[in-house]
Amino acid sequence: THSLYLIQHIINQQVMGKQGISINILSTQYVSEGKFRVVHNPDYKTAYKELTFKNKDDLVLYKPNIIVEDKVAGILFKKVIKNKDILNNINLVTDLAESDVGNTYTFLKKLIKKGTFLLEDSIIIFDADVDIDDIETHAVPYFKFYDKDNYAIERRIVKWIYDLDAGHPFFKTIGKEKASFIADFTSARLNFLDDDIKVKERKIDVFKNWTDNNKNLFNKCLTQYVNFEKDSFTEFKNNVIDAINQKRREKSLREL
Known part of the structure; x- marks a missing residue:
């Protein structure tokens, strides 16, 4: 099926008016055993069926799963990727369980290890604050959100x-002055924000509480x-898109 990529490229060149390029496929469909017919410049759907014995339409609904830790991570993922063509062709999973707590990083690590x-x-x-160096297998593509200090997004914001x-x-766009934010942070017990060490050591719950209480903001x-x-x-965005396209290539689907 590797020929499909070349065929798709040639068809695209033909559509753009490129001269002197043609495709001939030796087809064995619906002919006597030992014989074949030549299909000149087939469309991609025909070429796909000839090489895979499957209908291309059967794969139109294929969408790889992007599994993140929770709904906030899902929102961040959408904002980072942004491309609608990509987002429309994935399943974004924020909660594998029936509860509303999301997917803990420990659960996801176990899933990679034992449920490949x-x-x-x-x-x-994974969230940016998760250490993924202890994951030993690469059978499942995995990444973590970028953050220069490995902060979870609630802490980073x-x-x-x-x-x-x-x-x-930023403040004019949001319509809220910095002093107003600082007052809100203080009320939410988010103090000592000028101290990087204290910010890093502070439990994430305090930052998550502010996020939960100010979802729209x-x-x-x-x-x-x-x-x-x-x-x-x-870099994170490109790596994830490459992984998505690899999944699609394995199904002989176009890259996004």
Whole structure:
């Protein structure tokens, strides 16, 4: 089926008006045994069926699973990837259990270790604060969100806002002054934000509580954070897209 990629490329060149390129396929469909017929410049659907003995339409609904730790991670993933063609062709999984607690990193690590056979069509994304160096297998593609300090996104958003200059365009876009954010953080017991060590050592629950109590505001802040810091996510984004396309190549589907 590797020929399918070349055939698809040639067909695309023909569509764009490239001259002097043609495809001839020796077809054995519906002919007597030992005989064949020549199909000149077939469409991709015909070529696919000839080489795989399957209908291409059977794979149209194929979508690899992107498994993240929780709904916040799912929102972050969508904002980072952004491309609708990609997002429309994946299943974003934020909770494998019936409860609403998400997928803990310990659960996902165990799944990679012991449930590889269940993850053939899956890619796992860990939060940025998870140590993934202890994962020994590469049978399942896995990544973690980028963060320069390995902060979970709830911690990062609070710290990022605190570190911004009061005149940063972020505050005008959000419609809320920095002093107002600082007052809110203080009320939520998010103190000592100027101390990187204390920020790093503080339990994540306090940051998550602020996120949970300010969901709409947090989502707006998250959008702006990704927009202003988009270059930081480039490598992560490219790696994930490559992994998605690898899954699609295995099904002889076009790259996204």
